[in-house]
Amino acid sequence: MDLPASQFEREGPAPSIIEPLCAVFRRKIRSDGLKYTPERARVLDAIIELDRLFEADELLDTLRRGDHRVSKATVYRTIRLLQDAGIVQRVLSDRDQAQYQLVYGTKPHDLLIRLDTREAIAIDVPELVELRQRICREHGLVAQGHSFQVYALKGAIAD
Amino acid sequence: MDLPASQFEREGPAPSIIEPLCAVFRRKIRSDGLKYTPERARVLDAIIELDRLFEADELLDTLRRGDHRVSKATVYRTIRLLQDAGIVQRVLSDRDQAQYQLVYGTKPHDLLIRLDTREAIAIDVPELVELRQRICREHGLVAQGHSFQVYALKGAIAD
DNA sequence: GTCGGTGCAAATGCTTTGCATTGAT
DNA sequence: ATCAATGCAAAGCATTTGCACCGAC
Numbered sequence: 001m002d003l004p005a006s007q008f009e010r011e012g013p014a015p016s017i018i019e020p021l022c023a024v025f026r027r028k029i030r031s032d033g034l035k036y037t038p039e040r041a042r043v044l045d046a047i048i049e050l051d052r053l054f055e056a057d058e059l060l061d062t063l064r065r066g067d068h069r070v071s072k073a074t075v076y077r078t079i080r081l082l083q084d085a086g087i088v089q090r091v092l093s094d095r096d097q098a099q100y101q102l103v104y105g106t107k108p109h110d111l112l113i114r115l116d117t118r119e120a121i122a123i124d125v126p127e128l129v130e131l132r133q134r135i136c137r138e139h140g141l142v143a144q145g146h147s148f149q150v151y152a153l154k155g156a157i158a159d
Numbered sequence: 160m161d162l163p164a165s166q167f168e169r170e171g172p173a174p175s176i177i178e179p180l181c182a183v184f185r186r187k188i189r190s191d192g193l194k195y196t197p198e199r200a201r202v203l204d205a206i207i208e209l210d211r212l213f214e215a216d217e218l219l220d221t222l223r224r225g226d227h228r229v230s231k232a233t234v235y236r237t238i239r240l241l242q243d244a245g246i247v248q249r250v251l252s253d254r255d256q257a258q259y260q261l262v263y264g265t266k267p268h269d270l271l272i273r274l275d276t277r278e279a280i281a282i283d284v285p286e287l288v289e290l291r292q293r294i295c296r297e298h299g300l301v302a303q304g305h306s307f308q309v310y311a312l313k314g315a316i317a318d
Numbered sequence: 319g320t321c322g323g324t325g326c327a328a329a330t331g332c333t334t335t336g337c338a339t340t341g342a343t
Numbered sequence: 344a345t346c347a348a349t350g351c352a353a354a355g356c357a358t359t360t361g362c363a364c365c366g367a368c
Contacts, residue, residue, distance in 0.1 A: 002194060030343095033347090034347070034348085035341085035342050035343070035346090035347060035348065037341080037347095037348060037349080038342095039348080039349070040348090040350075043188070055332095056332080056333080057332085069350095070349090070350095071349065071350045071351075072332095072333085072350090072351095073333090073334080073349075073350065073351080073352095074330090074348080074349060076333060076334070077334090077348085077349090080334095090253045091253060092167050092251035092252055092253050092308065092334070093251060093252070094250065094251055094252070094257075095259045096257075096331080096332075096357090096358085097331090097332065097333095098253075098255075098332080098333085106331080108263075112294060112295070112298060112300070114300065115246070119257070121298065123294055125290065125294070127290070131284065131286070132309040132311075135271060135282055135284065135309055136271070136311045136340085139271060139280065139311070140313070141271070141273065141311035141312060141313055142311055142312055142313070142314065143309055143310070143311050144310045144311055144312055145309075145310045146307070146308060146309045146310060147251075147306070147307070147308045147310075148306070148308075149306045149307075150291040150294055150295065150302055150304075150305045151302070151303045151304045151305060151306075152253060152291075152295045152300035152301055152302050152303055153297070153300060153301055153303055154300055154301070155301065167348080189368095192321095192322090193322070193323090194321090194322060194366085194367050194368070195367080196322095196323060196324080196366080197367095198323080198324070199323090214357095215358080216357085228325095229324090229325095230324065230325045230326075231325090231326095231357095231358085232324075232325065232326080232327095232358090232359080232360080233323080233324060233325075235357090235358060235359070236323085237361090238322090255332095255333085255356075255357075256356090256357065256358095257357080257358085269329065295368070319368100320366105320367100320368085321366105321367095321368090322365105322366095322367085322368100323350070323364105323365080323366075323367085324363105324364085324365070324366090325362105325363100325365100326361105326362095326363095327360100327361095327362095328359105328362105328365105329358105329359080329360070329361090330357100330358080330359070331356100331357095331358085331359095332355100332356090332357090332358105332361085333355080333356085333357105334350105334353105334354080334355070334356095335344080335352100335353085335355085336351105336352095336353080336354090337350105337351095337352095337353105338349105338350100338351100339348100339349080339350090339351105339359090340348080340349070340350095341344100341346105341347090341348075341349085342346095342347085342348085343344100343345085343346095343347100343362085
């Protein structure tokens with residue numbers, strides 16, 4: 001597991017436990033007058049298979065292991081399409097490579113991250129919704145989502 | 160400087176309202192057997208003058224407006240030094256250019272980020288400290304820091 | 319006088335783009 | 344048959360690095 005991410009609440013179509021993601025993607029692609037190609041399907045498959053934060057690079061590696069190769073250019077182009085479709089989101093990061101995650105149909109995660117093991121534990125902090133509303137109101141804005149990570153250690157001194 | 164995916168409380172020397180930041184920087188630089196040059200001083204000045212999240216680019220622009228120019232290479236090299244000194248920290252971001260902020264002697268900043276303009280506003284949310292303590296206690300851990308960002312829009316529908 | 323620092327330009331490394339060919343519809 | 348998609352290689356950017364000269368100590 002790697003560094004966290006911003007999670008946004010989704011708007012738009014329902015989470016859809018029934019409809020597979022690839023179908024959602026295909027529908028969106030076609031409704032834009034574009035074509036649903038095997039390469040695009042494979043990129044999405046690789047993302048689903050990875051099932052965690054990913055970088056374009058890792059996707060490329062995963063895809064290379066398959067029978068059919070997908071070019072770097074297509075991987076980047078597909079990531080962009082998936083972002084436009086609301087299926088993938090670029091996450092906040094302090095690394096040099098962009099990081100993405102699958103977000104379609106997920107709730108926002110708040111994370112508790114162990115600095116020693118880098119383990120990330122999903123936590124539920126309902127009061128943050130109210131908190132962020134209050135903050136936004138004070139600035140004349142409307143909250144769309146949030147990201148909260150707590151960093152911790154086992155048996156440390158501070159705090 | 161790898162860990163901080165976010166905002167941590169500083170350890171080490173006191174926040175120092177008396178001692179100017181440049182003096183802190185100079186002391187650190189010299190204690191490492193390095194040299195405190197006018198260029199390095201000017202970069203730190205520019206950061207202090209900007210007084211907000213910044214990108215290397217903006218720093219360069221600010222510096223160009225002055226009489227003495229500082230090269231791009233030196234700006235990047237100095238940012239790295241300032242990170243090592245714990246004066247500047249790279250922040251989580253989903254942009255293409257890295258973003259940094261002054262952190263020396265400051266409390267962790269929580270951020271309010273406008274999704275439309277990408278503007279990041281530092282906010283103070285003191286209750287998060289207590290919140291994170293509670294969360295950590297429930298997991299038998301000790302909090303070391305946290306990261307909180309709220310994403311918002313002007314006059315949007317949701318929330 | 320010594321090293322380390324600076325500016326410049328070249329090199330990197332991630333990401334995007336132009337173009338000729340291929341393929342989904 | 345059409346028009347978008349693909350793969351490749353080249354181009355674009357942000358950032359880093361090599362090197363000759365410069366300056367803090």
